[in-house]
Amino acid sequence: MSTLRYISDSQRTSAGCSQRWFLSYGLGLVRPAKDKKPYLGILWSQIMHRLRDRYDDETLDDVLAWIDRAEKEHLDSRGQHFLTGVEETAEAFGEARRLLKRYVRYWKDRPNLGTVIFSERRLDSAVLTANGHPSTKTGWLGYLDKLVEINGDLWVVDHKSTSIPIADWREKNQDKPQGLTYAWLVRRAFPGRRVRGIIFDVAYTNQPRPWTSFEKINTGKRLRKPQGIPHTTADQWGRAIIKNGFGFHDTDKLDKGTGVTEAGFYITVGKALRRRDERNFWFHRIEIPITDENLARAERELYLEGTRIRLMRERVAPLRAKIKQKHEEGNPSGMAQAVSELCHKHGAEYPRNPSMCHQFNRKCDYASLCKHWSPEAAGRYVYKTYREDRNGDGATDTNEPDDAGNVVADSDGDDATEAPGTRTE
């Protein structure tokens, strides 16, 4: 039986704020699953898993039927319950359906991802010491969306959805270490195979405006508007022109300032939209090649970071045991009291990092507890059962539900990062 303690990228991300790590992985606290909102990003990787890079009508219907079922049963892909009846639930499923249809339409006639080796799989490995020996204490694990083969080489595929423009998403995310970690795990799992790089398969979730939303604007008023193209596709724009009868009956109307005719304006905008559509504005597969040097560096970092986090886990284990005991006694108020006391006694050893409070552009799950350490705030959390609590193999698997099915996936895992004012999917 393995004695490795596994560390994940979610845990490494969480450790960016020591306080968050202490509350989450240290004491093992988590918001109850019923308080979790159904973010589109959580659905999206499951949708991609079911699509498996097939774009025929039958597969699309199957995946849409799965979305219907998941919505009806208020379950996400990992069997976690959403709050029923909340606005966000219908919103997320509705967005997922619309996005999927557009995604399939977009990729249908374009080259596919390659030969799928697997999708949705956990990979893990002992980290390697400086001598290249597998550690006997620390392992690293990751949940990969997909592994594909292209021209004999392996590529890690990571499906992402984001509500910021893809170019901005790329700028912010392409160098994050998670992709390299996955590539390293693949190299460990497929020795002798070349891991060529990472493909971020990104979908922009801000739906284009439908043709029905465009109204004819008074010529003079429109031409005074600043330059810029609307948030829609060339197809929707074309439909608006034809169905709403824009422009063509006014072809002789010239704007005195610009010399642009009414029809000329609509056609020019249509062409600009077409160019933008073709520039991977809505969907993009970003290829990030990796080198042996990249992987060697990642290997060293995983060893050092994994060891550091493992030691932290060992240090807090007696504290978590106290919380677990209260949890097992079925004593929520006693547990809240114990959390509050442990926070007052040890919390300052794990300093706050305010720069992470709005990571992924949503408020940190631990904001109220980190602020007050009060029993009232602590009472809003439940204990998160780790696999090591169940079978004693020392492994940590934070994405796996416990026996009661009440463990939620990491909220700070692999979501896309978004700009202020947008929501992380």
Ligand code: SF4
């Ligand atoms: S609210 Fe901010 S400081 Fe507090 S735990 Fe979360 S990230 Fe850390």
